[in-house]
Amino acid sequence: MTVFFIGAGPGDPELITVKGQRLVRSCPVILYAGSLVPAAVLEGHAAGQVVNTAELDLDQIVALLKDAHDHGHDVARVHSGDPSLYGAIGEQIRRLRELRIPYEIVPGVTATAACAATLGCELTLPDVSQTLILTRFASKTSMPEGEQLGELARHRATMAIHLGVRHLARIVEELRPHYGDACPIAVIYRASWPDEEKVTGTLADIVGKVQGTQIERTALILVGRVLAAEGFADSTLYAKGA
Secondary structure (H helix, E strand, C coil), X not given: CCEEEEECECCCHHHCCHHHHHHHHHCCEEEECXXXXXXXXXXXXXXXXXXXXXXXXXXXXXXXXXXXXXXCCCEEEEECXXXXXXXXXXXXHHHHHHHCCCEEEECCXXXXXXXXXXXXXXXXXXXXXXXXXXXXXXXXXXXXXXXXXXXXXXXXXXXXXXXXXHHHHHHHHXXXXXXXXXXXXXXXXXXXXXXXXXEEEXXXXXXXXHHCCCCCCXXXXXXXXXXXXXXXXXXXXXXXXX
């Protein structure tokens, strides 16, 4: 048997990959993060065991994976977005390796990609930003040395900040010295879900704008000049004679 760590995408059930959908519909056991993965992603499954792991701890989850292995059953372990980004699969993989249980990672559409889509923008533009930094805000979990937000902001690259909307004011204060007050920023709540909400502005006014909403979690912060860039050069990809 194999444990398939499947990226369900950002929320829209049509954004799961073809491979991910096939495995969800064919695996006899499904473990899914119910707080982040919509039930519609599981539609059409034929599993005999479906478990919402939102309230389970690591030991309980691994016990379920081992039980499936002992019975020779493949497992669809369904995570939101792409499981390799803030998916907490590292500790699960470590346990599976110790138990010699095979696994496979099936990539998914990231929340960052979904946010760029809803904003209708490209995150890398010639002479504006050719680098995208994916990071998170250090609150309960500390950041490794050199990865503090202020250090990353020195590059002035496009930045996607996870798990930080509750600390938006502190984030803005760390970004402003490097990006400037006029730099565009967007806060996107539950990108691609039916109740998606987005707030756009600048580092000078975004805190006040978000305070007027109910956005407190499950939101991604995007910052960078690409969000409102005009007059940038064409890329060489489609240039004549290229």
